Amino acid sequence: MMDNKKIEKISRALSDASRIAILQQFKKKKDCLYCAEVNDLLDLTQPSISHHLKQLVDAELLLPQKEGRNLKYVLNHQVLDEYISSLNTLKD
Amino acid sequence: MMDNKKIEKISRALSDASRIAILQQFKKKKDCLYCAEVNDLLDLTQPSISHHLKQLVDAELLLPQKEGRNLKYVLNHQVLDEYISSLNTLKD
DNA sequence: TTCAAATATTTAAATGTTTCAATATATACA
């Protein structure tokens, strides 16, 4: 089971409109999303987006995969499932 | 389905160690928790705890019920379920 | 090797959060 520090970190990663939008983009883009596509999606500068992606990666919600000069992200289903399970245990 | 602003607000409410501890206390205290019990639980001043409880109430994770001078909280299972459902939709 | 493209880091400003001390409000009880 996920510890409280991890729950806190994932919750914080989810507590921002830009980062929620990034995660939802995976619905449209199948399983992977390129960094450049996130830059197109959000009306923010490149360093800001890099910062948001870093937080999602630090929370392990996203797994980064380098592809030459580009960076591809995949959604970490396992961590998302564990987070959801942790929330479910709050319901007794 | 829950909108993104609501997901953001609930996530933020969950992104703090004290507030996670409060929610977990419902496991031990059945369905309801008194404000005074939260004061015993956390090593924070009364105003700080009041502030944390307010955020959980604002996010509708907790429902406050006045009982004379005291205040009782119940966990809002429906909102928690809707939040969890919203997270589940991230998994395609 | 040099240049251009993709991403990351640093710095600083603006804003938001957490906390406590002091104070206010509401309500039960003597």
Add this chain to the structure above:
DNA sequence: TGTATATATTGAAACATTTAAATATTTGAA
């Protein structure tokens, strides 16, 4: 009614987050 108890609000300090500008790093391609 007056007093004590429970909770909320205000104000300020400390700290964290978000953002953009400037710059650095990495890597592919000419």
